Amino acid sequence: MEDNKYHLRQAALELLIRIGDQGGFSHLLIDQHIKKFNLDRRDSALFTELVYGTMQRKLTLEYYLTPFLQSKKALKPWVKWLLLLALYQKIYLSRIPDHAIIHETVEIAKRKGHKGIASFVNGVMRNIQRNGVKSTDEIKDPVERLSIETSHPFWLVNRWVEMYGFETTQDMCQENLSHRPTSIRIQPMKIDRGQALEQMEEAGIKAQTSKFSGQGIKIEEGNILHMDLFKENYITIQDESSMLVAEMMALEDGMTVLDACSAPGGKTSHIAEKLANSGKIFAYDLHSKKANLVKKKLELLNLTNVEVAQADSRNLAELHPPEKFDRILVDAPCSGLGVLKGKPDIKYHKQEKDIFQLADIQETLLDKIAPLLKQDGKLMYSTCTVDKHENEEQIEKFLENHPDFEIDPAFFTELPTFLKNTQGLSRFGLQIFPQDFQTDGFFLTRLVKNT
Known part of the structure; x- marks a missing residue:
């Protein structure tokens, strides 16, 4: 199991590099990887969490990481992504113990780089473990603080504040860090909404009708992708x-x-x-x-x-x-x-x-x-x-x-x-x-x- 978890973190790192540095699309690359390696439900969830979570929180994680880096030393982009990935797990995924995060991060550094990089990564992670990360309360400008806390670029937060005010912008930035529920639309010439809901209930999927469309259903719990409804095109995923x-x-x-x-x-x-x-x-x-x-x-x-x-x-x-x-x-x-x-x-x-x-x-x-x-x-x-x-x-x-x-x-x-x-x-x-x-x-x- 540990080998598989190592593979997941290594794969998550490769995707972060492709998305963050090469302009790849996160949702497409994640789906492709899950299908290519036929990941089970549990590993799919962890893999998605690692990539999306690190990407969503990138600016916050950089704020936490920067004090532990030697500013004069050029850091290879992949090493920085590896540290951000490790930091995301440490701060936001409490179920993973620190020693496991550090061990796996150092192993990836060793395999992808060399002993010197592995030693550097180990040193940074141990230092963070000892000293903890600095508080965002130190940022005095409220717009800049909101930018860092919710990991939205400053120009964007500032633009939204000018358009909608601080409170609406804050709510929007916070919401953008959350998970969006899946919603679907029935094909009414194939099935009606009541029938679809019955089949979902039988499959253990919690769902409710959408207020936006008479064809819409909002999934509250469960994975619709495993159902015949989806596989046989009785439904379409749509926000x-x-x-x-x-x-x-x-x-x-x-x-x-x-x-x-x-x-x-x-x-x-x-x-x-x-x-x-x-x-x-x-x-x-x-x-x-x-x-x-x-x-x-x-x-x-x-x-x-x-x-x-x-x-x-x-x-x-x-x-x-x-x-x-x-x-x-x-x-x-x-x-x-x-x-x-x-x-x-x-x-x-x-x-x-x-x-x-x-x-x-x-x-x-x-x-x-x-x-x-x-x-x-x-x-x-x-x-x-x-x-x-x-x-x-x-x-x-x-x-x-x-x-x-x-x-x-x-x-x-x-x-x-x-x-x-x-x-x-x-x-x-x-x-x-x-x-x-x-x-x-x-x-x-x-x-x-x-x-």
């Missing part, structure tokens, strides 16, 4: 806030719908299900590989009313005539700052300038796609971020430049009751914060094209 998009599109059978940025296909397939395979959905993605993933997802769910293709949606006027679509979804490429619970690496890889570059793309997309909407048609705009520049300000700018559009008044009346008094509701749409309902941070609004 609850994301389910709200198709629910709020005011879809009717037989409609012609455009999904301009469709990958990975969760919203596309939900729209197809809402239309019960009627009408026609044209789904596009900039990358052919991603468009193929959407096709595959639709096939597995037995959805037949979607035409998927690779295209730059800024050029869709070359493929479709004006005023063709009853409904358009622009699930815009964004900074992803609402999904940090599940993808903690995003907060270290993104910079403030990225937000403005992405906002330019969003603006162009909306401008180019708007003429494709029919008179009295509705356009849904959504992002998985919490930044006003990509959300409310983007919509405000669009409305200034397109007087034939307005926010659909019915959007606000059709919202589920529990969302009608949330702090994120503005005249431009709905901002869901991650701390509101244990979901991803998400923005959506619906525009209507007037005659």
Whole structure:
């Protein structure tokens, strides 16, 4: 068993290097590794905890580690990641004894490096064990302290404080360190929600209905991935806030719908299900590989009313005539700052300038796609971020430049009751914060094209 645990920590280190230094995506690499080595439930949980936990707490761990390093001595990146991994276990995983953490960390250093590195790692860990880590109370600036305590870059915390105030930002940063519950959506042409819940109960999975969607189920305890429901494509894993998009599109059978940025296909397939395979959905993605993933997802769910293709949606006027679509979804490429619970690496890889570059793309997309909407048609705009520049300000700018559009008044009346008094509701749409309902941070609004 110890050999296996060593393998897990060595593998966790390799993934941290790939994610932290080479820009790999944490959720994809973790899933690939678990499948490749066929890890059992217990080892999968520990492996995921080690990688996600260390990545989520990176800035906090660096704050604790730095006083124990010789500042003039250049540290190889992998050695630093190894020490952060060890420190995460020591501070946040109380069930693992110090002697085991130090022993395994030194063994990895010996095998990956040499005796000198192993000796250095041993010295640092023994020193931390003797002296303990310094308190964050020493940081006087509250924004900087929040940045370090919750491991969010200072620029990001500062930006959120300016937008939403300190208290909301603090709640958001704290929530981003928590585990996001799994939520799923049934394929209603294959099974109804009551049947799915019964099967889950029989399998020992605790679940409840979602308030966001009549197809949604929130998993409270248990692993849905082992059930035939998942393996046989009766359900789709999708965050609850994301389910709200198709629910709020005011879809009717037989409609012609455009999904301009469709990958990975969760919203596309939900729209197809809402239309019960009627009408026609044209789904596009900039990358052919991603468009193929959407096709595959639709096939597995037995959805037949979607035409998927690779295209730059800024050029869709070359493929479709004006005023063709009853409904358009622009699930815009964004900074992803609402999904940090599940993808903690995003907060270290993104910079403030990225937000403005992405906002330019969003603006162009909306401008180019708007003429494709029919008179009295509705356009849904959504992002998985919490930044006003990509959300409310983007919509405000669009409305200034397109007087034939307005926010659909019915959007606000059709919202589920529990969302009608949330702090994120503005005249431009709905901002869901991650701390509101244990979901991803998400923005959506619906525009209507007037005659």
